[in-house]
Amino acid sequence: MDEFEVLRQEINQCTKCSLSKTRNNVVFGDGFRNAEIMCIGEGPGYYEDQQGKPFVGKSGQLLDKILEACGFNRKEHVFIGNIVKCRPPNNRDPLPEEREICIPYLYKQIELIDPKIIILLGATALKGLIDPNAKITKVRGEWISWNNRLVMPTFHPSALLRNTQLKKPVWEDFKKVVSKYRELVNKEHYSANC
Ligand code: URA
Secondary structure, eight states, X not given: OOHHHHHHHHHHTOOSSTHXXXXXXXXXXXXXXTOSEEEEESOOOHHHHHHTOSSOSHHHHHHHHHHHHTTOOTTTTEEEEESSSSOOGGGOOOOHHHHHHHHHHHHHHHHHHOOSEEEXXXXXXXXXXXXTTOOHHHHTTXXXXXXXXXXXXXXXXXXXXXXXXXXXXXXHHHHHHHHHHHHHTXXXXXXXXX
């Protein structure tokens, strides 16, 4: 078994925090194991916990649409993960200690997948990975350099579902990702929309 599968097994059996008591399924992540783009969200919701897969509910469908508009998909270009791997009850925000216990798993996933570009979806992902005091409204749309990788923070798709005015800035942010992907990975990358 390679290191990635060992990590998957370890995460799937984790009981390090109390979220393990209420989960139905661990949500390891989904997508291409050697993706050049990683999307990181907050944590599983109801449907993700039911299916053991990230971003399969309404916000996941919207994320897939945005990725598709950029010419990306989970199979070939993107791996999708979360700050915490188990659903917080009633979709509350993950607690600081839950995030702290879980974040080494995300670090290891990033190291093994080795993406050039990381897209942070929303405030919890931004605070969890980069800086607990960072504000998504301030830093979104600007590249952050983190451990030799380029990080693009943007709004969470669930925020877009609540506030359609955020569609435009999110699209601007994803257009920057497409340009960077062409620059760093594949200058021929095709996308119908940008
Ligand atoms: N929202 C997230 O942040 N992550 C998921 O996996 C699903 C919804």
